[in-house]
Amino acid sequence: MSFTVRFDPNNQEIVLAGAIRPHSGVELSEVRQTLDHALNSVSGALYLNAKRLAQLNNAGFHEIVTFIRRACRQKPDLKIIAITSSYVGWQERKFALLRQLSSNVAVEQYDKAFYPGQSVLEDSRFIPVLRTQTKLTWRHERKILPRHGLRPGMAVADICCGIGDFAALLYKEFQPARLLAIDHAPQSLAYARQVAADFGIDAIEYVQGDAANLLIGDNQFDFVTCRHSVQVFDRPGLILRELYRICKPGGRVYITNEKNSHCLGEPRAESIQWTYNEVARLWAYFKGDIEFGPKSRRYLYDAGFDDIRMESFMVTNLDGDPQDFADVVAAWEGFFAGQMAVQRGDSAEFIARFRQGFQDHIFAALHPKGYAGWPIWAASARKPR
Numbered sequence: 001m002s003f004t005v006r007f008d009p010n011n012q013e014i015v016l017a018g019a020i021r022p023h024s025g026v027e028l029s030e031v032r033q034t035l036d037h038a039l040n041s042v043s044g045a046l047y048l049n050a051k052r053l054a055q056l057n058n059a060g061f062h063e064i065v066t067f068i069r070r071a072c073r074q075k076p077d078l079k080i081i082a083i084t085s086s087y088v089g090w091q092e093r094k095f096a097l098l099r100q101l102s103s104n105v106a107v108e109q110y111d112k113a114f115y116p117g118q119s120v121l122e123d124s125r126f127i128p129v130l131r132t133q134t135k136l137t138w139r140h141e142r143k144i145l146p147r148h149g150l151r152p153g154m155a156v157a158d159i160c161c162g163i164g165d166f167a168a169l170l171y172k173e174f175q176p177a178r179l180l181a182i183d184h185a186p187q188s189l190a191y192a193r194q195v196a197a198d199f200g201i202d203a204i205e206y207v208q209g210d211a212a213n214l215l216i217g218d219n220q221f222d223f224v225t226c227r228h229s230v231q232v233f234d235r236p237g238l239i240l241r242e243l244y245r246i247c248k249p250g251g252r253v254y255i256t257n258e259k260n261s262h263c264l265g266e267p268r269a270e271s272i273q274w275t276y277n278e279v280a281r282l283w284a285y286f287k288g289d290i291e292f293g294p295k296s297r298r299y300l301y302d303a304g305f306d307d308i309r310m311e312s313f314m315v316t317n318l319d320g321d322p323q324d325f326a327d328v329v330a331a332w333e334g335f336f337a338g339q340m341a342v343q344r345g346d347s348a349e350f351i352a353r354f355r356q357g358f359q360d361h362i363f364a365a366l367h368p369k370g371y372a373g374w375p376i377w378a379a380s381a382r383k384p385r
């Protein structure tokens with residue numbers, strides 16, 4: 001693995017990426033030039049961005065320490081802020097040492113709270129929502145995926161894999177040659193690894209990472225999936241850019257997203273409609289766009305893909321056991337009303353009405369003459385050759 005060190009004058013930022021593992025400092029003479037050029041050009045603050053720095057040996061670290069010492073001597077007022085990431089395990093421990101060099105040196109972990117929905121999605125109480133959802137969607141998606149180009153023997157990445165259940169199903173049904181599953185939520189990944197171990201599946205690589213900033217080389221995968229996740233991140237274009245980058249030319253990216261205000265049910269349609277309109281507003285408060293589904297085509301075009309295929313499907317209470325549908329809605333109620341609305345600071349009256357719509361949706365799902373639906377948009381696109 002090679003490395004790059006570049007200076008971005010706009011952000012007064014030195015960006016370190018890859019694996020910096022020299023045998024001696026001599027190999028880093030070009031790096032030194034870049035660092036000195038950066039030092040001469042900045043005032044106020046200098047950022048040392050290590051988000052994509054996967055490896056750093058002692059000689060490499062020594063070079064950074066020497067540079068910071070030099071910077072503190074030459075520009076005593078300069079603030080130096082090292083930006084680390086939590087999913088590169090060694091960084092926190094090693095970079096913490098930099099704080100001892102000067103009170104002007106700060107070390108910040110960028111992904112502690114890097115998107116507004118993170119606190120809710122990285123709450124282990126979200127796990128039951130994901131567990132119940134995939135149970136309902138898989139029976140549709142296993143038929144849909146081949147229409148979007150998934151074949152056995154492919155190199156596949158599932159980005160924002162959540163609790164990893166989709167990856168496990170995909171592994172059993174489509175026998176990929178390689179299957180990498182990435183999410184940022186540590187609790188979900190721990191759950192995923194446990195389930196894989198329980199089921200005796202050891203071929204899935206579950207890795208922690210930021211979908212908007214992946215530590216993966218370009219052009220690696222034939223098929224890249226990202227389900228229900230572009231819609232919860234506040235900068236969907238950044239995730240799509242990364243999905244594009246890691247996909248091989250000629251390979252495909254597959255995304256699914258919702259339009260929650262179109263969830264429906266009969267009887268008690270009005271109350272159900274009201275609640276799901278509010279679900280969309282609730283996510284908007286956390287800067288997620290849970291109405292993203294129909295926008296997928298536009299976003300995929302804008303990200304540079306071609307050959308876009310798009311279809312919608314309705315998960316309903318008639319697909320299988322209506323109780324499965326009711327279980328999903330009960331999980332939504334527990335999380336959206338019991339967790340997210342509380343976190344937003346909603347009143348008891350609002351939460352009671354909000355809960356009622358979920359209860360009415362469950363009523364519709366279990367009613368002998370009732371109908372309940374949850375629409376999803378599946379879209380895929382090819383990375384041009």
Ligand SMILES: C[S@@+](CC[C@H](N)C(=O)[O-])C[C@H]1O[C@@H](n2cnc3c(N)ncnc32)[C@H](O)[C@@H]1O
Nearest residue numbers: 121160161162183184185210211212227228229
């Ligand atoms: C609604 S869940 C969907 C999970 C899974 N794909 C599924 O369909 O069950 C959204 C997931 O996206 C993850 N996520 C959101 N933004 C992310 C980011 N920038 N990097 C990595 N994971 C992210 C969350 O941790 C969460 O597990």
